[in-house]
Amino acid sequence: MIRQYGDILDKFLLSEILISQPSSFNREETGILDRLTRRQVDKPVIYLGSGSCGRIAGSLKTGEAIREYLEFSGIEADITEVGCIGLCSMEPLMDVQLPGKTRISFCKVGPEKVTDILDAVFNRSILQEHLLGQYPQPGQEPWSNVVNVSDLRFFKNQVRISLGKMGIIDPENIDEYIASGGYRTFLKTIFTYRPEQVCDIIEESGLRGRGGGGFPAARKWKTALTTAADQKYLICNADESDPGAFIGRALLEGDPHHILEGIALAAYASGASKAFIIIRHEYSLAISRIRKAIEQAKEAGLLGQNIHGSGVNLSIVLKISPGAFVCGEETALISSLEGKRGMPRFKPPFPAVEGYLGKPTVVNNLETLALVPSILEKGPAWFRSIGTTQSPGTKIFALTGKTVNMGLVEVPMNTTFRDIVFFTAEGIRENKPFKAIQLGGPSGNCLDYNHLDLQIDFETLKEAHLGLGSGGLVVMDDSSCMLNLAKFYLEFLKKESCGKCIPCREGTKRMAEILENITRRPVNEKGHETLERFKGVMQLENLAEVIRDTSLCGLGKNAPNPVLSSLSQFREEYEEHIFDRKCRAGVCTHLRIYYIDIEKCTGCTACARKCPAAAIIGTPTHPHFIVEEKCTGCGICQETCKFVAIYIK
Amino acid sequence: MNQSMDNEIDSIFQKHQRNQREALIPILQDIQEQYGYISEEAVQKVGLFLAIPTSKIYGVATFYDQFHFQPKGKFHITVCRGTTCHLEESDNLLEEVSKYLKISQSEVSRDGMFSLETTTCMGACGRAPVISVNGNYYEQMTIDTFKELIESFKQRAL
Ligand SMILES: Cc1cc2nc3c(=O)[nH]c(=O)nc-3n(C[C@H](O)[C@H](O)[C@H](O)COP(=O)(O)O)c2cc1C
């Protein structure tokens, strides 16, 4: 790509830093900058939410419809594809900015709605049912009677440090990022501070790793910086393989240059001249956006040798992770990068001393790195003013499950779970009762009603024996079975265990088996199989402790969490499964008991013929009957019945 | 291996350094991107290039989810097994799908039409359960809508 406005932006970016003089711009140049920051546009701009969530919801089709509309109506307008603003459950989002007016946002815009919405907007009116809100900016005339997006409940409690530009700027255009103030902090930092000073600033800010451990970021950087070596590395860990987290993907798709700036700053501070960003192979859109962003940053002279004459060298290399959950663990990640099987190794030596190819290597989560540019720009005191004393700043959650709003939320560390679930997410869909939160994915824990008032900071959670994990936050209502969820996570861990330690490899398998036994119906149980089943249950807690105490890495150490935490919070549900053979949520298929409504049954024999267990008896044209002892609970009869005569009790 | 494949793999090698272990995974990724899977011949060639025994290469490649060792089906179906999809019973969906297609996970149907795989969270949790077929997404899947979908593919393939 040839940068259209490269000269102006270089001047904008550099003159203040290099000759410490605010640059002056002529009218034409100001116009260009205004257009890039969308302070003033000279023709209508239509923004289309095109992150993965938007695309899956059909934004590409919506885009087609917009193009057709514009062609048909002869209106001249720019279409810009932006990332996700975080409100994934409202996609596809389409925003319109008319010259002089504020940007106004519409949600759930299917292709069939485009004409109606755009017709209205171009005639200065609004189709209320798809309205989300507006983004006011000084110097723009607001729409009357339209809420500000930042006042919506979903956004009101959020402090969007890392997510700030997501869904607002064009992720594939470095010029927009620079015009909105990007890369300025990076250049300023490398020209004014020595690496140790950067570490000090970050230390003062109290930034702690968002990858789960909460380890102070500056301490890692300092270790790498002070270890003598001819080459040091920084790794941005975006190998997000937890089944419920998509923070990294959204950030990479929505604001890739922001991540690159964070990586560049951290690499400078830890003395690394080479950085890797490791992305999961499934994230194809994120991969292509980062690839583009790296090319653009190179072209703008922000990466490479002797960056703008500062003497600083930095290259950022994109690596695609071939996919294994355990490779999120830092030593396994390094081993995978070296072309080996991704197995964790014993620590110490810590990677910051001896990592990739034996050289000091800092591994940071991408969310940690995303916070760095703002801290250096606004100062550690500002960062400390958000969140708690011990855990300053914000945390992003991937909020999913049964809530009204779903998506990404970035909240200060002193927020409570109640605020997130009942304010930001606006509670449970269909007003169903709240049951539990699953926090942090497979290595995480279950929280019940009593945990709702806990704050999300590292200390409070540690005290309650919980962990933030990857930032996945799944909310459940009474239609979810806690055993089923625990089983789901164990199946996942069983598959993902690298196999190095026996307690983890075999233990997860055994635990999954025990849970499978509890949720299975003992139809064909013979002799002491029942006894074995009970023995298994009793061993569950024991086994969990052994796995936790004897595994090498966090995968094994935390593998029992889903079981142990749901067992302590929802013990009576386990007991119901074991003793009453009942699943109150009706999720465990094998525990369902089916009945035939004799009023409705016509005796068509369809179910009896389909039943694989031959558990349905009856004579044609007379109501049938299910023999409970034979029934395996497969549910085929219910699917087969045309008369809705089969029900579960 | 035919001549053109031989040349193509050579051109992949040109982007990497000989005998450098770190290049193994990127090379395998490039090969898979080109052919959709990694054949035995390709592994042998990589072994010669990087001076690693083929057994070691298989050891590494089979560790990771990304690599396939047989061609995918004409319609490659991926069922999301992320947490939210799980809460919407994607496990049952997967079971039904695999019954209907008569293949289990990471298998290819005998006629080469369908292959089945699972993944974690595709990013459309609001519309769970989600499946993708050759990269196109289908939301709020039930077994019935799935069957309809498959029938329409079969029609198209005829
Ligand atoms: C099984 C396992 C999986 C992990 N997965 C991730 C991951 O997906 N992303 C991540 O940043 N850290 C992950 N971690 C934590 C990393 O080992 C490491 O602590 C982290 O990247 C450090 O970054 P931070 O200091 O910025 O938090 C995982 C750890 C374990 C044990």
Ligand code: FES
């Ligand atoms: S869990 Fe399936 S799309 Fe997120």
